[in-house]
Amino acid sequence: MKLLKTALVIVAGIGVSVYSYARLSKIDDVKMSSLKITDRNGVLLKEMHSCKYGTTYPVNLNAVPRHFIDTLLCAEDKRFYRHPGIDPLAITRSLILDIRRMEIVSGGSTITQQLARNTGNRPRTLPNKLREAAQAVCFEIRYSKDKILQEYLNRVPFGNGAYGVEAASRLYFGKSINNVTLSESAFLCAIPASNKLYNPYKRLPFTLKRQKRILTSLYIDGLINREQYLAALNEKLTLYPKKNAFLAPHFCDLVADRYKGYDGELKTTLDLNIQRKIEYIIANHMAKLAMANVNNASVAVIDNKSRDILALAGSADFFDELNQGQVNGVTALRQPGSSLKPFVYGLAFGNGMNAADTLSDIKSSFEIPGGGLFMPKNYDKEYHGMVRARTALACSYNVATVNISEKFGSDILLAKLREAGFKSLNRDAGFYGPGLSLGSGEVTLLELARAYCGLANGGMLKGLRMILTEPQTDMGRFFNRRVAYLITDILSDNSARAPAFGEFSPLSFPFKCAAKTGTSKNFRDNWTAGYTPRYTVAVWVGNFDGKPMYSVSGISGAGPIFRDIMLALEIRNPDRDFEKPEGLARQEVCAVSGEVPTKYCSETINELFIKGNIPLKHCTIHQSVKIDKRNNLLASVDCPREYLEEKVYKVYPSEYYEWATSAGVEMPPCEVSRLSGTGEAEGMANECYVELPRDGDVYKIDPILRRYYQEIPLKPKVNEDVKHLKWRIDGKEIISDKYPFIVYWELERGKHKIDFSAYTGNNILESNKIEITVVP
Structure with a gap:
């Protein structure tokens, strides 16, 4: 009840x-x-x-x-x-x-x-x-x-x-x-x-x-x-095996996150055939890299024309809980190392520098905002002296790269990187400092892939597509087509990177492929990103817990994975070349100075230039000097012909003296041979004039470059027995006491008179006086 x-x-x-x-x-x-995610051919992914x-x-x-x-x-x-x-x-x-x-x-x-x-x-x-x-x-x-x-x-x-x-x-x-x-x-x-x-x-x-x-x-x-x-009791039931219709798991998670609440079928840009290839390649290489304490890898493959994501692996194994396999490495923030260098050089090429211009790769220090000094070192622990921009980028020389970025400043470089789509670099320039050019900031693999895809498309940035029906989103141009092609030409130049990586490195291909590696501090991350005319591939290798690898660099870690993926993609299209825009020309230059070669330049190269930026100045590095063979000193005017020898030396500017000495570069003697009496070198008596700049030269101040990087060389033509030299610019004196007495003067607006006095010990020689003009 x-x-x-x-x-x-x-x-x-x-x-x-x-x-x-x-x-x-x-x-x-x-x-x-249900939400059904398929690949571009309708195959169910998840x-x-x-x-x-x-x-x-x-x-x-x-x-x-x-x-x-x-x-x-x-x-x-x-x-x-x-x-x-x-x-x-x-x-x-x-x-x-x-x-x-x-x-x-x-x-x-x-x-x-x-x-x-x-x-x-x-x-x-x-x-x-x-x-x-x-x-x-x-x-x-x-x-x-x-x-x-x-x-x-x-x-x-x-x-x-x-x-x-x-x-x-x-x-x-x-x-x-x-x-x-x-x-x-x-x-x-x-x-x-x-x-x-x-x-x-x-x-x-x-x-x-x-x-x-x-x-x-x-x-x-x-x-x-x-x-x-x-x-019914006696019927033997066969339980269908549990299966995870979960192919390309990290990619599917990205799609599902973007299309929350969507019902029905989404046909994605992913190509399951390519996806399976990259997963196989990753698994194969991870087995080899395990001994070097490498547990994970991430890959993105992009179609350059459509900007479609064709394949994406966020980790080596999504279901590997021990190594945090469900972390999506393509969206994780990591330090990209040298893989950002193409954008540093692109900034410089867009502002007047060319691939033959020389850069200083010597022991250097740079001020860090807030105090302290930054002293970059190269991966090989060596300095390479005067290097052309092509070689510096292809060989990934750190010091030369920082020298470029310092000329513009971290703020201008940061703005350019953001134009290239690196929105993850969201701190102010002072936070990153001069190390920004070497990848001290954190970016994602997808950002890197999108930016390299932009290089492959002539410097035009567009959003990456995951769904076939998505429209292409125009994100603006970060380089003009000529600059982008120049970067592509360097990154696909195997001979240019051979001094650092060897002739048969993982970046050597039987077809055109532009590629760049990157390694972060203490070997925590390494990258390889690059592109052919059809595809862009970006690879990251490392550990999600941040533990360092055992001396694994971008060329030895991510590089082999990148190579095998590119070979798998391009096996049927090996003969395609990058589309060359108008406004480019090739010219022979000295392989050392990057200037117009003289008869003394023993090695030349055929360099690519943007028209209007082709060098006109003749090489001043290679110089012919007459030597007395009896003591290898400068020959005097009365040195007998049988003892006279004409030798060509590389005469570097004074800031390279320490590097040249340590590198064993043979430099011309400064002392004149006294064996024949007078001590004066033949053909050089009473030579005393301003060789550079020339009278009437006009210079323009670049509004973008920092002023203290806008310097011109003052070069005298004097006898080798000169002990020291006193330059005068509008009467203001600058003393130089090391042969060849070249000094650098920061441009100042206006007209300027330049001359010098040369001291031989017994005599004082006065040069001619020249006038130059500097315009804003």
């Missing part, structure tokens, strides 16, 4: 709630579709739930076998076609048990109530059970029993991401619901009571035990005969 009163009270409460829930959402308002639902395939009620419906009703709600949406006595028993235990421990819900719970997505609390009951009554008022049953069949969770009977049948038996047997029906109907307890992939004995109870109940209730009962 007491139980009946409790039931009446509960029913009354539900009745009140029904009135309040009269305007609840209709069943049809609830979305049920199927995932949209909103609260997992994999689901809606079916009509008449497509479900009668024996399955009988089995489901027997297992879940025997009085379904007789109750008004709730079963008062069953609810009362369930509530009393729940109250005694102070938690939800008993079911008692009808199919209509379960449908209300599935559509409402509420926590399992006692008040919510009343709300679900009220909504169940509303459903019964609004819909037919068949409509409610059909909606339930399409929404009921079967565990492992399957929602609805069709999805469950495909998942566990690999067949459609209309083909399941009686035994399979009982097996499936055993699961919804508790997805966790009756999970076939983890607790199969429990699932089979409940299946037998359901079959027994069907037999006792007369829904099946003895023959059917025994046949």
